[in-house]
Amino acid sequence: MKVSVIGLGYIGLPTALMMASHGVEVIGVDFNKNLVETLRGGHTTFQEEGLDELFKNALESGIEFSSEYKKADMYIVAVPTPYDKASKKIDATYVVSAIKEVMKICDKGAIVVIESTISPGTIDRFIRPVIEENNFKIGEDIHIAHAPERIIPGNMIYELKHNSRTIGADSKEIAEQIKEVYVSFCQGNIVTTDIRTAEMTKVVENTFRDINIAFANELAKICRQDNMDVHEIIRIANMHPRVNILQPGPGVGGHCISVDPWFLVGDYPGLTNLIHQARKINDSMPAFVLGRIATIMKEHDIKDVSRVGLYGLTYKEDVDDVRESPTLQLLECMQRHLAQGIKVFDPMVTTKLVDNQYDDFDVFKREVDLVVIMVGHSHLKQHINELKDKVILDTRCVCPFEKVYRL
Template identity: 70%
Template sequence: MTNMSKDLVNVIGLGYIGLPTAMMMASHGVSVVGTDYNQDLVNSLQAGHLTFQEDGLEELFAQALQGGIQFSNSYSTDADIYIVSVPTPYDKLSKRIDPHYVVAAVKQVLDVCRKGAIVVVESTVSPGTIDRFVRPLVAEHGLKVGEDVHLVHAPERIIPGNMVYELLHNSRTIGADSREVGERVKAVYASFCQGDIEVTDIRTAEMTKVVENTYRDINIAFANELLKICYSDGMDVNEIIRIANKHPRVNILTPGPGVGGHCISVDPWFLVGDYPELAHLIRQARVINDSMPDFVLERVSHIMKENGLSDFKRVGFYGLTYKENVDDVRESPTLQLVETMKEHLAGTPKSYDPMVHTQVVDNQYQDFDAFLKDIDLMVIMVHHDHLDQCASKVQDKVIFDTRNCAVNWPESNKIVKL
């Protein structure tokens, strides 16, 4: 597609969402400035080096550079549209959204933007966040929404591991106070987005994104609770799910060791925090999924006893990321489990992840062979492609396979399924 918009776009926050979005726009003819407070990150991008890896990103980066993308620590004073793509954590006690990153970014935009600028919040937020936290900022700056500044919510809809494809093909939602502003922002996203782009009001857009991730969390929780029921009574949950899914209206997901990432493991809490008397099912799904790392640890203890293993120092966890074939460790179930072991077993267990080249925990190995040499029990937490490629190296181990992926491995191993 070619870009029909002549707007200059300033993307604020060059992390897992903001950077690919900025590059995708720039590669499709949109004038883009990418801004981040991290000087090292900006320096790296200015030098032509990506800050994280994923299939297709290098090619997209090259196209964006050719398209004239710029990177800076400063907010653009000439931008027509500002896209805020910063983290939105939640308060662990109240379960409500912590909007301080969004608030800080919008404040800086309002300090420099010119009259008529559009501020788009891409960060996932709870319904009502823009009304409660963003609109008051505009008034504090002596400006009027709809005249001096226009507010829009266009929640991101991509997942690490498949960013380029999903940016191009996933549908999008544009929430705006006026149809005219919504259509103007839609034109920018339509420069690259081949999916449907819905224009609606802001609160509907906020709620829609949170509902999408909550739906997935609830369905994962059903699979995980089913796993616990089957395990308690000696039934094979994988076989039961396989047969049940042959029904045309049944599609049970695969159970696993927990839910990570910054979307599914966080966004449902927004609804629990804002609607504590109503979000009963949503709360219970979060409790079930958050309990899975502890369930894995209990299973590890049982497996060790069954196999005559007594030294936790000879247990190794494969996979530190929250999903396969990415380097993203945010809310990783493995890191949750490691913290529990560190607290209760007076030490950090051994771990290895081929995608994580920085040291994120103690006793993290960077060499797979050395990792295998020092363990007797390997717990598979993440199914990276690397594991399939190196399965032949795994010999004479007890394997606790939480991902049901150890198929046709060397017969010298003893494989236990989740």
């Protein structure tokens, strides 16, 4: 079966490479011509452990890249699914656009698998009507399915192979055909179900984690109020066999946990009070960190914000992904209050994204008195002793020094 993977970003590219490396005939498609040319030139487009080796294997197996849609037996759609920040509802524009392009060139009986995370009912509300408006008969001319991705930057290659997967389809026959393709590389359990269940399951997984993190962040605020060690409290509480509290942090980023819960809030506003509150708590953390910075500056008589440095721009450690980054949220909060001059360094980010962004760690540390650890990169752990004479606010609990500020 020839497979076309549409959208060659953080999800689509590893998926396409993994399939090609395991014997599937694959063509990767993206409207970004520069991205396609980079891939054709033999270079990957983001940093990820094991990605370059996988890319090499896929090239040797004959993977193709194109900025134009090509005929295939199966189309896997892995395009962005943002949400409308006013209504909190999913913005399905990119998915709908991809489906329209597929219909222009696909043969009868083609299978379209949406890997992009979508809200429950998205296929019923947006995809089916578009297909029917174009005089395609669903189940005959074209088959629709949802197989939500389950990987995270920093561990993509391993998780592609070992995580369980869900395939939602209108018929068991189509689900099994799709499963045969995924079985080529996926060693995890592959569950088949209906489409709406698959849609809901993925959103629920990320929402659960968001609520858990919000609980940890709220505990951090409570403990700060009464001068208690939230990390010690969580460590001891987690010794209970039925307790598993995640760690607090400076906010929640990435394109999953910080986005997917809003889909439910947007579609079920009267029924998602807990989910909505969790989102508000996690979104409040960059401002909370900013308040901690102000308190520590006053305590150490640091009057100039330019003597403060933020270590980390990405949303998590050891990746170059800055989507919904807590650091960027913090900087935006500062700009709203007309505060400028704070310095930023991230060893994983090679392009300039913000003002006062440094590409040299030695220069960065020399010019700041207060270092705020926003991300616990491996680089930091290797160089942490170089910061022993600095005032440190550690939002990730990675600094081993006895005298360090926490959330």
